[in-house]
Amino acid sequence: MxxxxxxxxxxxHDKAERLAAIDFYKKYSVELVCSKKDFVDLWFALSKKYFEKFLSGEVTFQEQRRLRIKDLFGRHLNDQQADDIFNYYLVLYKRNWxxxxxxxxxxxxxxxxxxxxxxxxxxxxxxxxxxxxxxxxxxxxxxxxxxxxxxxxxxxxxxxxxxxxxxxxxxxxxxxxxxxxxxxxxxxxxxxxxxxxxxxxxxxxxxxxxxxxxxxxxxxxxxx
CATH class of the missing domain: 3.40.50.1000 (HAD superfamily/HAD-like)
Structure with missing residues (x-):
């Protein structure tokens, strides 16, 4: 077998994540205050950091998504706000599968x-x-x-x-x-x-x- x-x-996956991150940046570039390249690099780093925390059992699958967004936009966001922003990224990610x-x-x-x-x-x-x-x-x-x-x-x-x-x-x-x-x-x-x-x-x-x-x-x- x-x-x-x-x-x-x-x-x-890398292609889908990179293309989605670029489109995501276009929408939130003003709030992110960084270059497109820097954002894409940061997105990959945050994705790796928090997904490993999920795999180790430190956070749930949904929590690792929220933490990525809160690291980018600020911990003042509540869970629903973080979910809404990540869901926008998720649409872009799936579109590029x-x-x-x-x-x-x-x-x-x-x-x-x-x-x-x-x-x-x-x-x-x-x-x-x-x-x-x-x-x-x-x-x-x-x-x-x-x-x-x-x-x-x-x-x-x-x-x-x-x-x-x-x-x-x-x-x-x-x-x-x-x-x-x-x-x-x-x-x-x-x-x-x-x-x-x-x-x-x-x-x-x-x-x-x-x-x-x-x-x-x-x-x-x-x-x-």
């Missing part, structure tokens, strides 16, 4: 070979389902596992092992494909799976995990 990450593996060009050809090829496919993703279950549905690829996956359901996040080995258990798949015969070396490839390998690093950018590494640069290479891997 082959499990996949979603963001930056199937969905071009798109799959990488190699995604659907890869998934089709693997399914035609009779290989079972699944998802293991950090994040909120409902939002991850929405992404898969929006990209029109949800039907390829037999099992969709997220950290919000399991209670732990990658690279914790429990989420990988629990996913295999729920999918009735042997851990040592299951593959995990993701764009992050540590959290995805190494994390899944340490859990007993076959970790595959999707290194789209071509970063150099001395890691012992399998490395591919496009999902088209995944169709050449012999699975059992």
């Amino acid at each position: 082959i499990f996949f990450d979603i963001d930056a593996t199937l969905l071009d 798109s799959a990488f060009e190699d995604v659907i050809p890869c998934l089709k090829s693997l399914k035609q070979k009779g290989i079972r496919l699944g998802i293991i993703s950090n994040g909120d279950y409902q939002q991850q389902i929405e992404k898969l549905e929006n990209l029109a690829i949800k039907h390829y996956f037999d099992h969709i596992i997220t950290s919000s359901e399991i209670g732990v996040a990658k690279p914790n080995p429990i989420i990988f092992q629990k996913a295999c258990l729920l999918a009735n798949a042997h851990v040592h015969k299951s593959y995990y494909v993701g764009d992050r070396l540590e959290a995805d490839a190494i994390g899944s390998k340490q859990a007993g799976m076959i970790g595959v690093w999707l290194n789209r950018i071509g970063h150099k590494t001395t890691s012992s995990v399998q490395v591919i640069h496009s999902l088209t290479e995944l169709t050449l891997i012999e699975t059992k």
Whole structure:
């Protein structure tokens, strides 16, 4: 069985977030008082900072969204005001969702070979389902596992092992494909799976995990 990450593996998350941040800046540039480039960099930094707090259980999924907005506009905002502003960004973000060009050809090829496919993703279950549905690829996956359901996040080995258990798949015969070396490839390998690093950018590494640069290479891997 082959499990996949979603963001930056199937969905071009960085592109969607960057385009949404630029459009968001156009609306709020007066209040933000910074350059467009500085804002985009700041938005990515805040996104990473507070999403990691969500993954560690320090804040809820909704709270990490509110905190991003309050850091930008001031802590004087109440929760509803922060929610309203973030919801505007969310519309822009969803508008820019798109799959990488190699995604659907890869998934089709693997399914035609009779290989079972699944998802293991950090994040909120409902939002991850929405992404898969929006990209029109949800039907390829037999099992969709997220950290919000399991209670732990990658690279914790429990989420990988629990996913295999729920999918009735042997851990040592299951593959995990993701764009992050540590959290995805190494994390899944340490859990007993076959970790595959999707290194789209071509970063150099001395890691012992399998490395591919496009999902088209995944169709050449012999699975059992």
